[in-house]
Amino acid sequence: MRSRRSDHPSRKVVVIGAGITGLVAARELVRRSAEVVVLEAAPRTGGKVRTEVVEGATVETGPDSFVTLKPEMLELVKELGMQDELVCTAPDPTVSIYKDGCLVPLPAGMNLVSPTKLLPFAFSTLFSMRGKLRMALEPLLPVGKGLEDESLADFARRRLGTEALDVLVGPMLAGIYAGDPEKMSIKSTFPQLLDMEKRGGLVKSMWLGGPKRARREGITTFMTIKNGLSRVIAALERSLPAGTVRTDCPAQAVRRHGGRWEVVTPQGVFEADAIVAAAPAPALADAVEGLDPELAIRLREIPFVSTATTTLIYDAATFPKLPKGFGFLIPRESGSTLSAATYSSSKFPARSPEGKVVIRAFVGGAGREEPAEGSLTRIEERVREDLHKVLGIKGVSPIAAKTARWIKGNPQYNVGHVRRLERLGSCLKSHPGLILAGCSYWGVGLPDCVRSGRRAAELASSVRSGREHDAVRAGLA
Ligand SMILES: Cc1cc2nc3c(=O)[nH]c(=O)nc-3n(C[C@H](O)[C@H](O)[C@H](O)COP(=O)(O)OP(=O)(O)OC[C@H]3O[C@@H](n4cnc5c(N)ncnc54)[C@H](O)[C@@H]3O)c2cc1C
The missing domain is CATH 3.90.660.20 (Protoporphyrinogen oxidase, mitochondrial; domain 2)
Structure with a gap:
């Protein structure tokens, strides 16, 4: 595994973690002619996709x-x-809310957290009359000012009222992140709601923008793969050269040696010009503890x-x-x-x-x-x-x-998440070529992870070419 640099003129990248982020990064790196090895702690690939x-x-x-x-x-x-x-x-995409021992369907036309159809909303038994009137006031409310970040709950209470928070916003939006609305950062989880607030309010934006959303043939808002999302993982793995992925191979330590990166595993030490670290932040914190205790602390700040x-x-x-x-x-x-x-x-x-x-x-x-x-x-x-x-x-x-x-x-992207990422980015400036990617940082959904994996590959590819030096130094994909 140890090799002299001159023996391997192509860029060498070690990817830590074979979840969707790591595998997308690896595929993109191979397409960019890098020499890639993916280290996976578990006996199987896919991470959360199973x-x-x-x-x-x-x-x-x-x-x-x-x-x-x-x-x-x-x-x-x-x-x-x-x-x-x-x-x-x-x-039929109806979703119901369990309220007072009954399942009550969301009124037709609810878009995210705003009604876009008056009659179904007016006749719904999901909200009290008082709750509905409070929600209806939303377009008249001023834009929140001077807030660097705010919890989802505070935002929802401010714009739509407490009842909308409890009955609608909490279950619908906090559920996506398995989060606590009192702690979740609106800026990091639903920035589109902040944009809507600036454009005249949630209700107005949904009325104007929601129904007009172009419907594409054969595409629904949510889609999946007939025989399971693991098929995507298998296809990603097949797109890599044989032997690229090493399972049962946890990255135990990440270190610098002679101007290059080294990743210590039970299967040996892997050298690289760059590392795409696509394991969740707490697992990565353990691996970088010896390299930079401050970086480990910053990674553990993400709950x-x-x-x-x-x-x-x-x-x-x-x-x-x-x-x-x-x-x-x-x-x-x-x-x-x-x-x-x-x-x-x-x-x-x-x-x-x-x-x-x-x-x-x-x-x-x-x-x-x-x-x-x-x-x-x-x-x-x-x-x-x-x-x-x-x-x-x-x-x-x-x-x-x-x-x-x-x-x-x-x-959990709690209030202050962006600040935490900024501090993490500052730490990474001392470690050019160490790129962090995956669900811990800029988005938890599968599309976010795919984007992060691609971006990480782009950053890792530019390490030796000298391009994008600043971005590489602040390696948060
Ligand atoms: C129950 C549940 C339901 C979800 N539902 C949806 C949904 O319907 N739609 C959606 O878009 N998203 C959903 N998500 C979110 C999405 O699945 C994840 O955010 C995404 O799969 C994370 O991918 P990842 O590659 O970043 O991380 P992971 O999938 O966590 O992969 C990281 C990999 O790193 C490995 N690893 C850890 N430590 C080390 C180490 N030291 N060395 C080497 N490897 C290591 C792990 O074993 C793992 O394989 C859901 C998540 C959960 C938990």
């Missing part, structure tokens, strides 16, 4: 789909020649919380009719183990076999991690209990279940 087949159903234990409004993931799927495997969502998913599969013949739509969200005040559930067999019918009802439930997140950190059996029991209560089901048992825990697996 598909299994249970009772003939495609079960995702991590992400189950991706948003197409950010184009990077859709583009990647097409580049990999997998467009025929793309699956759209079913036509992570635990979540779990449980997928339950039922025989449709014995299962009562599912409510309409894609699933439901549960406000955190309800005290339920569940934060949300997706009717997977309704949302993506192509991924479930005939005669089966497939429901995927979410557990945990900021401020309610305890249930997600229990044993797999206990999580499943609690999910089953709460799910049956919400759906009003009695005397029916699933024929199969699959639970996965993601202990400290979800990064």
Whole structure:
């Protein structure tokens, strides 16, 4: 593994972590003629992306789909020649909120967190009259001034009122990040809401902008891959030269030696001109502790919380009719183990076999991690209990279940996240060629990770060419 530089004239890059970010970076680096090795701590690649087949159903234990409004993931799927495997969502995207012991559908025309259709909003039982009037005042409110950053909860209370925060904004938006709305940074999680505020308010922006959004043929807001997102991981891996990815090979230490980088692993020391570090921030902190304790501290400043998913599969013949739509969200005040559930067999019918009802439930997140950190059996029991209560089901048992825990697996972009990244960027100035990428920094969704992986490859490629020197020095992709 150790080699004299003159033996290998092409740029050598070590990628740490074979999640989607690391694999996208590796593919892009190979396309740029770099010599790449990907080090993966786990016995398998994919990181959070993990598909299994249970009772003939495609079960995702991590992400189950991706948003197409950010184009990077859709583009990647097409580049990999997998467009025929793309699956759209079913036509009825209704989502319900569990309120006062009932599932209440979001009124038609709700766009993000604003109503765009007057009548369904006016007649909805989701909000009280007082709550509706408070939301209706939103276009008249002044733009918030002098705030460097603000929590999602403060923003929502300020613009839409407390009821909208509890019933709508918390479950819908905080759920995406498994976050606590009182802590989440609006600037780092939903900057588009700040833009809308500046353009005359959320309601006005949604009225003007929402319905006009161009609908493209064969594209829905959320899409997935018929036989699972792990197919994308497999295709990425196939696009790399044989032997590029080393599994069971954790990066234990990152260090400088003779002007080059070295990554210490149980399989030996790997030398490189640049490193794309695409492992989550806390894991990376351990590896860079000896190199730069301050950098390790900065990486540990990004908090992570635990979540779990449980997928339950039922025989449709014995299962009562599912409510309409894609699933439901549960406000955190309800005290339920569940934060949300997706009717997977309704949302993506192509991924479930005939005669089966497939429901995927979410557990945990900021401020309610305890249930997600229990044993797999206990999580499943609690999910089953709460799910049956919400759906009003009695005397029916699933024929199969699959639970996965993601202990400290979800990064939190809390208030001050941008400042934390700036401090991290300052530390990285002392380490040219060390590029940080992935879900810990600029976005948690799959499209964000694809963009980050690509950007990291671009930065790593320019290390020896001398281009983009400043960007490389502040290597946060
Ligand atoms: C339950 C759940 C549901 C989600 N749902 C969605 C969704 O529907 N849509 C969506 O867009 N996003 C979703 N996300 C978010 C998205 O899945 C992740 O943000 C994304 O997959 C992260 O990719 P990554 O490559 O940055 O990190 P990871 O997937 O975490 O990959 C990092 C890799 O680094 C490895 N590693 C760690 N330490 C080391 C080390 N020392 N040396 C070498 N390797 C190391 C890990 O084993 C892992 O393989 C979900 C996330 C979770 C947890």
